[in-house]
Amino acid sequence: MTRTVLVTGAAGFIGSALSQRLLQQGDRVVGVDNLNSYYDPALKQARLRQIEAVAQEGNWRFESVALEHGEALMKLFSAEKPQVVVNLAAQAGVRYSIENPAAYIQSNLVGFGHILEGCRHHGVGNLVYASSSSVYGGNRNLPFDERQPVNHPVSLYAASKKANELMAHTYSHLYGLPATGLRFFTVYGPWGRPDMAPMLFARAILAGEPIKVFNHGKMQRDFTYIDDIVEGVLRCCDKPATINPDFDPLQPDPATAAAPHRVFNIGNSQPTELLRFIEVMEQALGCEAIKNFQPMQPGDVVATAANTAALEDWVGFRPSTPIQVGVDRFAQWYRSFYSV
Known part of the structure; x- marks a missing residue:
């Protein structure tokens, strides 16, 4: 039987790529996105056209709905009865959460609560939801392991993602909802978000403008290809x-539970120095960057690195795309999409 998968954030970077893969493997996909103006809605519309290009008659439906609009979301659950829900919709961005915390409370907390209620009341058999490496906050014990405590978030975005993990665990415990939280580590690649470093760097480098290099370049990120x-x-x-x-409730494992809830890192396990990433970007674009070194930003972290052994044990997969390969593919897409 063809299963129905509800994908929230379907016009987003990860959501659009996931929706295409689900359609290509024969699933029916119901996409949800509020198409807000946090970044260029035209890019979101272009991603939706990519999805439509691989969709067949009747296996793709898109609804422009904000997660915080609970009544509209419940109607969609009731009409579509998805077997699987993948929640990727969220107000994204660490730095923006400092300027506009209310947006994160509404989308990431109230909105996620509506997703959980939809799953609870409509017999959803599997919830997969986006968490973030940002939950590790001020932790400097690398590589990050799911068994480490995540009690020191340094941004409201990170706090909202930790809250999602706690909320999902509670629904798993009380209502038996199978839920998997995935802590994404710095996702990049074609069709990426314009507010993230690869897009910001590419635009500035090709325009001959300076790029901001925070913490004077003394940063590491576990860049993970889309x-x-x-x-x-x-x-x-x-x-x-x-x-x-x-x-063992006497020595509880934060990554698993006495309920059907699990949390996994999903990262490349190959942290890259920020200056090395810029160097690879320069090579891919054929241009040299003008670097404007800046101090550390509030809410940011110095380094991320993922231990992905638990994910590999669970599903037999570990991310492995080398940074040079991923950046080359991104650069080719960027030049083509923006006609540079």
């Missing part, structure tokens, strides 16, 4: 979370 992220999400769609039979 295709690797999508593969990991797909595999978790196929394998709902289960109770950990060995869960």
Whole structure:
């Protein structure tokens, strides 16, 4: 039987790529996105056209709905009865959360609550939701491991993602909802977000403008290519979370539970120095960057690195796209899409 998968944030970077893969493998996809103006809506519309290009008659439906509009979301759950829900919609961005915290409370907390209620009341068999490496906050014990505590977020965005994990666990515990949280590590690639470093760097480098290099370049990120992220999400769609039979309440494992809830890192496990990433970007674009070194920004972290052994054990997959390959593909897409 063809399953119905509800994908929120379907016009977003990860959501659009995931929706295409689901359609190509024969699933029916119901896409949800509010198409807000946090960044250029024209890019979101272009991503939707990419999805439509691979859709067949009757296997793709798109609704412009904000997660915080609970009544509209519940109607969609009731009409479509999805077997799987992938929640990727959120107010994104660490830095914007400092300027506009209310947007994160509405979308990431109220909105996620509506997703959980939709799953609870409409028999959803598997919820996969986006968490973030930002939950590790001020932790400097690298690589990050899901068993480490995440009690020191340094941005409201990070706090909202930790709250999502707690909320999902509660619904798993109370209502038996299988839920898997995926902590994404710095996703990049074609069709990426304009507010993230690869797009900001590419635009500035090709325009001959300076790029801001924060913390004077002394940063590391576990850059993870979009295709690797999508593969990991797909595999978790196929394998709902289960109770950990060995869960010990006297020594509780934060990554599993005595409920069908699990949390996994999904990253490249190959942290890259920011200056090295810029160097690879320069090579891919054939232009030299003008670097404007800046101090550390509030809400930012110095380094991220993922231990992905748990994900590999669970679904048999570990991201592995080398940074040179991923950046080359991104640069080719950027030049083509923006006609540079």
